[in-house]
Amino acid sequence: MSILIDENTTFIIQGITGREAVNMTRECLDYGSKVVGGVTPGRGGRDVYGVPVYDTIKEIVAKERVDGSVITVPAPFTRDAAFEAIENGIKLLVIVTERVPRYEMAQVLELARLRGTRVIGPNCLGMISPGKSKMGGIGGPAANTKQAYKPGRIGVMSRSGGMTTEIANSLTAAGFGQSTAVSIGGDPLIGSTYAELMPLFEADDETDAIVIYTEPGGPMDAQLSLWVKENKSRLPIVAFMAGKFMDKMPGMRFGHAGTIVEGKADTAAEKLERLKEAGISVAEEISQIPDLVRERLS
Amino acid sequence: MRFYEYEAKALLRKQGVRLPDGGTAEKPADAGKIARDIGGAVVLKSQVLSGGRMKAGGVKFADTPAEAETACAEILKLPIKDQMPVNVLVEAKAAVAKEYYLGVTFDGVAKLPVMIISDMGGIDIEEVAETHPEHIAKVHLSTLHPFSDYQAKEAVASLGITGGELNQLTRVLAQLVRTFLAYNLTLAEINPLGKLEDGSFVVLDCHLDMEEEARERHQKSVLDELGIGADEMRQGRPPTEFEKRGARVDNVDHRGVAGRVVEFEGNLGLVIGAGGGSLTIFDAVQRFGGKPANYCEIGGNPSVLKACELTKVILSKPGVDKIAVIMNVVSNTRVDIVARGVVKGVVESGFDPAEKIAVFRIPGAWEGEGFKLLEKYGVHYCDRTVSMSEAARRAVEKIAG
Numbered sequence: 001m002s003i004l005i006d007e008n009t010t011f012i013i014q015g016i017t018g019r020e021a022v023n024m025t026r027e028c029l030d031y032g033s034k035v036v037g038g039v040t041p042g043r044g045g046r047d048v049y050g051v052p053v054y055d056t057i058k059e060i061v062a063k064e065r066v067d068g069s070v071i072t073v074p075a076p077f078t079r080d081a082a083f084e085a086i087e088n089g090i091k092l093l094v095i096v097t098e099r100v101p102r103y104e105m106a107q108v109l110e111l112a113r114l115r116g117t118r119v120i121g122p123n124c125l126g127m128i129s130p131g132k133s134k135m136g137g138i139g140g141p142a143a144n145t146k147q148a149y150k151p152g153r154i155g156v157m158s159r160s161g162g163m164t165t166e167i168a169n170s171l172t173a174a175g176f177g178q179s180t181a182v183s184i185g186g187d188p189l190i191g192s193t194y195a196e197l198m199p200l201f202e203a204d205d206e207t208d209a210i211v212i213y214t215e216p217g218g219p220m221d222a223q224l225s226l227w228v229k230e231n232k233s234r235l236p237i238v239a240f241m242a243g244k245f246m247d248k249m250p251g252m253r254f255g256h257a258g259t260i261v262e263g264k265a266d267t268a269a270e271k272l273e274r275l276k277e278a279g280i281s282v283a284e285e286i287s288q289i290p291d292l293v294r295e296r297l298s
Numbered sequence: 299m300r301f302y303e304y305e306a307k308a309l310l311r312k313q314g315v316r317l318p319d320g321g322t323a324e325k326p327a328d329a330g331k332i333a334r335d336i337g338g339a340v341v342l343k344s345q346v347l348s349g350g351r352m353k354a355g356g357v358k359f360a361d362t363p364a365e366a367e368t369a370c371a372e373i374l375k376l377p378i379k380d381q382m383p384v385n386v387l388v389e390a391k392a393a394v395a396k397e398y399y400l401g402v403t404f405d406g407v408a409k410l411p412v413m414i415i416s417d418m419g420g421i422d423i424e425e426v427a428e429t430h431p432e433h434i435a436k437v438h439l440s441t442l443h444p445f446s447d448y449q450a451k452e453a454v455a456s457l458g459i460t461g462g463e464l465n466q467l468t469r470v471l472a473q474l475v476r477t478f479l480a481y482n483l484t485l486a487e488i489n490p491l492g493k494l495e496d497g498s499f500v501v502l503d504c505h506l507d508m509e510e511e512a513r514e515r516h517q518k519s520v521l522d523e524l525g526i527g528a529d530e531m532r533q534g535r536p537p538t539e540f541e542k543r544g545a546r547v548d549n550v551d552h553r554g555v556a557g558r559v560v561e562f563e564g565n566l567g568l569v570i571g572a573g574g575g576s577l578t579i580f581d582a583v584q585r586f587g588g589k590p591a592n593y594c595e596i597g598g599n600p601s602v603l604k605a606c607e608l609t610k611v612i613l614s615k616p617g618v619d620k621i622a623v624i625m626n627v628v629s630n631t632r633v634d635i636v637a638r639g640v641v642k643g644v645v646e647s648g649f650d651p652a653e654k655i656a657v658f659r660i661p662g663a664w665e666g667e668g669f670k671l672l673e674k675y676g677v678h679y680c681d682r683t684v685s686m687s688e689a690a691r692r693a694v695e696k697i698a699g
Contacts, residue, residue, distance in 0.1 A: 102484060102511075106411065111442060148627055162575050162626040165626065165629055186573055246577075254595075264424060
């Protein structure tokens with residue numbers, strides 16, 4: 001199996017006629033994803049690589065089953081695009097856009113909770129269930145994606161889009177394929193944190209272990225540690241923390257919007273302590289990840 | 299973006315929050331005049347973007363205008379965490395009977411704004427949360443339903459506070475929430491809020507942070523008024539000249555991002571990307587004993603020009619012996635374009651790429667074309683079979699000798 005998406009998942013792309021979105025559409029189609037439509041207001045009636053473009057989501061859901069939507073519209077329009085998707089009954093959103101103000105994202109996430117919609121991102125590259133489907137720019141062109149990602153039994157969650165692929169690449173090289181890899185997003189407020197995705201991986205009988213990539217800043221690692229302890233997870237977890245140098249540079253943002261050391265709980269040192277306490281293995285470098293996974297699985 | 303205390307207080311005043319009498323002094327004579335106008339004891343506070351001012355000697359008290367002038371002169375000369383004060387805030391000294399903490403921020407787990415109030419103000423709120431959790435109340439706010447004052451009242455009342463104190467604290471907390479909402483703040487903190495001996499409340503110190511992403515929409519309405527320019531960076535410490543030049547590289551065109559150039563004291567220049575990749579590589583260089591000259595984040599499929607200009611800025615920093623060009627496996631960024639830009643930057647700086655580039659490790663889209671070019675210039679490059687940390691190790695080894 002896999003989580004969130006598989007070969008049957010249908011999705012649309014909001015902002016499909018943008019330059020990056022056009023590339024992403026082709027990459028997803030080449031990979032085998034079922035892109036059933038796109039939305040750009042005022043461009044209804046056109047098509048992007050054969051994918052019909054509409055003015056409104058309402059028109060698409062009237063005639064198609066739409067499982068998800070990838071939102072690639074510019075930041076000032078992101079909240080409205082997300083509201084449109086949620087209110088038209090779409091239950092899975094990938095928000096790629098970065099630089100969306102936090103309050104507006106909180107509004108999107110609050111409405112999503114009310115309507116039972118799952119959100120991945122913002123500021124992410126989406127997700128992939130290798131060999132089945134990818135939703136978002138993750139992995140890039142289909143040929144590159146197939147080189148880095150192979151079907152298998154490791155779940156991956158990462159705050160960095162690029163590092164999702166780097167980690168998958170190192171797992172693949174060591175003979176570990178992936179069930180689903182999720183670029184969860186680099187913002188301080190994101191739709192799905194590690195702990196919020198864990199129950200899905202836990203319930204997936206084709207996932208045997210989890211690899212996470214994390215950074216200083218935010219409460220997500222402490223939340224994961226707590227979840228692991230409280231739920232006695234069956235899944236061994238291997239974590240990698242980047243940005244340890246930031247512990248000495250409070251108040252400065254590096255890497256992603258959510259990556260900043262403001263209090264003690266934000267530091268890499270403190271987070272690593274929490275992760276280890278919960279029995280999570282910590283890799284000093286990416287290349288150690290496959291060995292640690294092998295060790296934890298034996 | 300962090301506000302100086304005097305700016306933060308100006309924003310709070312707009313929402314009707316009561317503040318001590320006073321003003322800012324740019325020279326000692328100003329402080330004397332403010333003290334004379336106040337006509338009593340004053341407190342003088344160094345205006346820097348950093349906490350721990352009291353400990354560093356950046357807060358002084360004065361009973362007379364003459365003392366205020368002396369204290370102001372001393373504060374203006376005193377750097378705090380490598381920052382010189384922009385001015386000195388001079389305020390009437392308040393007779394404080396009790397201190398409170400009021401805060402509004404985002405809760406990343408609940409994904410909502412949260413009001414925080416404590417009757418143990420003046421100290422670090424994280425410490426209170428650990429040692430006296432019963433003295434803290436936290437109440438989340440909806441972002442879909444409008445804020446109403448009763449929510450602040452419930453937060454205050456949950457600490458067992460009643461009577462006139464309940465009403466006064468409710469008013470200040472509601473004003474703080476409105477400030478938070480009005481200016482897209484990510485943190486609004488009054489710590490401490492002082493209860494004076496006459497029973498009234500006054501803001502002693504405060505800390506407001508505005509979200510970077512929302513600065514533009516507040517530029518004309520608020521930031522211009524405070525004299526904060528659109529390009530003024532407000533992160534941890536003021537930017538260096540090198541960092542300002544690095545920041546300008548991003549504006550050479552709209553292709554990709556050359557972001558967040560940060561200066562360090564080292565000899566290995568880094569052309570690295572993107573967000574997570576840069577963090578990983580920087581750590582790896584330090585772990586192998588290397589001394590990075592800078593941090594940067596280049597990505598999002600930058601143009602040849604952007605990669606070239608960034609390389610030139612980094613190579614121009616005195617003491618940079620070599621550069622390492624490393625990224626995670628890229629899918630959006632094109633390897634060949636970055637390779638062309640970096641090689642061009644090295645050549646235009648008057649150096650030999652084979653000698654100046656310690657290592658080039660960017661695997662991914664268009665790598666074949668990129669590697670061909672690097673081969674032509676004799677640059678040491680590696681593909682995805684070499685890990686990011688191994689590439690960092692090789693660069694450190696090369697620079698060492």
